[in-house]
Amino acid sequence: MRVGKLWRLTAGFAAFVVVFAGCASEGGGGGGDIATDVGVTSEPCPGSDNQDRGCIYLGVLSDLTEGPFRALAVPLTEGQKAFWERVNSGDGIGGRYDVNITTYTRDNKYNPQEHVAKLREILPNVLALAQSLGTPMTIAGKDLMDENDLVAVPASWWSGWSFEDLVIESGHNYCFEAMNGLDWFAEEYAKPDAIMAVHYPGDYGGDSAAGVAKWAEANDVDFPSGNNVQTLPNAQAGNQDQAVGAILRVRPDVVVLATGPAEAAEIIGKTAAQGFEGRFVGAGPTYNPAVLQSEAAPAINSLYNFTGPWAPWGADTGAHKAMEEAVGDELPANEGFTSGWIWSYPMKALLEKAVADGELTRASLRENIDQITVDYEGALPRRNYSGDADNLAFRESVIGKPDEEAPLGSSLLRDFAVGPTARDHDFTEACQAV
DSSP, rough: OOTTTTHHHHHHHHHHHHHHHOOOEESSSSSSSSEEEEEEESOTTTTOSSSSEEEEEEEEEESSSSSTTTTHHHHHHHHHHHHHHHHHHHHTTTTTTTESSSTEEOOOOOOOOHHHHHHHHHHOOOHHGEEEOOHHHHHTHHHHHHHOOEEEEEEEEOOOGGGGGSEEEEEOOHHHHHHHHHHHHHHTTTTSSSSEEEOOHHHHHHHHHHHHHHHHHHHTOOOGGGGGEEEEOOHHOOOSSHHHHHHHOOOSSSEEESHHHHHHHHHEEEEEEEHHHOOOEEEEOOOOOOGSSSSHHHHHHHHHEOOOOOOTTSSSSSHHHHHHHHHHHOOOOEEEEEEEEHHHHHHHHHHHHHHHTTEEHHHHHHHHHGEEEOOTTTOOOEEOOOOOOHHHHHOEEEEEEEOSSSSSEEEEEEEOOOOHHHHHHOOOOOSSOO
């Protein structure tokens, strides 16, 4: 059972009764009444063809213009829009509601202060967050979410989400991802004598670097502090010369990257140009096929692989086939679209349970997280959220490679697998604390 759930079940019953009693009753297109509170209307969604259905409004807070992940976040958001359009073109949610995520989409610019400001702006109008991009941003808004029982789909893979009762994560976390990347490297090449982590500070890069440190400890490989290198997005740092210099001084066998795509491409390209022959294993957010149009492309193709939480575009699953059908001949820009689609399945399951139970409220969504089973149409194994993190955490990763011949510039090198380090890790707390 997740942290925070038990007290809500025991001490929160009176508060639940008050909330329920104060809810409006919405018909939502026929059938019995459904109790609602915020972000749900009996009127159809704007522009909907389904005039007999009500509307569920979900918020989106993403990096849409100037942050380091905008190139991934824009198609990610498009992937979520396409997912919900498919839902709405079918039975909607329980045949009673369509879902709108466009009215309350806002740009957080990958900035915690901006994220909280935009969260406050949309808070009176949304039932939940279909996307909250960035671990530091989501953490910055967590108190506000907690006060308002606002459930979110986090567009990040921080290991701490397994210990929160407000989020419905999917796939591996950055910590297990780093372990799996290093286990794959050791199996594919050789056990490294020297490893390095180059990463953003905070709960994306820090979580990945913590996974590197735990891998080093478990496998008896030295990982001195000088091999744990923090860097910043180029918008703040200007360039990656400091990280490049650190790699060239140590010349490790393998570097685990947890940066943005532009920074990763610069680091790989500049080190290779100066004779570095070690390999790079990047976290999923380090790759954007657009970097294959840069001068660093030869080095990226020869020295770099990336880990991922699910298979890339074109995989043989029901989810991938559905997203291909949704876009037709107009391919998305990159795998951000794939992630946006797959991340949406848990929210769909949560909304469907709420409608089936007759209570579509913020509090009911929060209470129901550990009662749903999510069907990802084969993109991931079916998942539930009831139990302790050590047993529930998804520990597998895929290994991908840049591939200019693939539809979105990447292809699968190894399907889902868990290495011995992630498999045996005792997961009782976040790898990187906040």
